[in-house]
Amino acid sequence: MSNKHTILLMEDEEESGEMLANFLELNDFNVLWAKDGKKALEHIEENANEIHLAILDIMVPYHDGKEVCSIIRQHPVIYDIPVLFLTARDEEKDEIEGLELGADDYIKKPASLNLVKAHVETQLRRRSPEKSNxxxxxxxxxxxxxxxxxxxxxxxxxxxxxxxxxxxxxxxxxxxxxxxxxxxxxxxxxxxxxxxxxxxxxxxxxxxxxxxxxxxxxxxxxxxxxxxxxxxx
Missing domain, CATH: 1.10.10.10 (Winged helix-like DNA-binding domain superfamily/Winged helix DNA-binding domain)
Structure with a gap:
């Protein structure tokens, strides 16, 4: 079994999604890439025990990022994983609503790959403190x-x-x-x-x-x- 962290990435833009998925994999993450909400839910159903963090675009087909975030927060296995919203929307009310739904972070597009990576690593460190005895x-x-x-x-x-x-x-x-x-x-x-x-x-x-x-x-x-x-x- 791999010791890498696995990230659920929901991004419907082909070029952006492929670029971010490849970048994260090159930086030693496993990535489950979903181009719409339906596929994201399939990944959750099939791989819940392996998912450590989710990056969700808000505006995707079928189930948007807010819906998927709500589903994650009610899931018996991954309810407590970090959830990051990655979106082009720039309205404050959207950011507030996302955080109220249980998102941990909110990154506005366009964001550099290194910035996304930094946010991911910060959230994982917060959830994985030095092992207690x-x-x-x-x-x-x-x-x-x-x-x-x-x-x-x-x-x-x-x-x-x-x-x-x-x-x-x-x-x-x-x-x-x-x-x-x-x-x-x-x-x-x-x-x-x-x-x-x-x-x-x-x-x-x-x-x-x-x-x-x-x-x-x-x-x-x-x-x-x-x-x-x-x-x-």
């Missing part, structure tokens, strides 16, 4: 350094395998892991794990978490992951 969701804290879980400031007595599963799920709350993926992660700690052993570990983890066990969800036919109902909590 702990993770928090509501009342639950995971201390990465000590491999410990706390709920309401009380230490939860987890086995190393249970903690490993919890950290795996909490560090990547947008992903759903198959039993096989979890097995591969915990195999070093438990030499004789089997497919259903994962279910036992997850069950015990949830029991020890008490009411907060609701944060770990069973996705039938897939595996286990963070309960996305609580992502905003």
């Amino acid at each position: 702990w993770i928090q969701y509501g009342k639950v804290y995971l201390d990465i350094d000590s491999s410990e879980m706390y709920i309401n400031d009380e230490l939860v007595d987890l086995t190393h395998t249970e903690y490993t599963i919890a950290e795996m799920i909490f560090q990547n709350p947008k992903l759903v892991y198959s039993r096989q993926q979890i097995l591969e992660k915990i195999s070093d700690e438990d030499k004789y794990v089997f497919d259903r052993t994962v279910d036992v570990h997850v069950k015990n983890l949830r029991l020890k978490m008490g009411e907060e066990g609701k944060l770990i969800k069973t996705y039938r036919g897939v595996g286990y992951g963070f309960n996305k109902e609580y992502l905003h909590a």
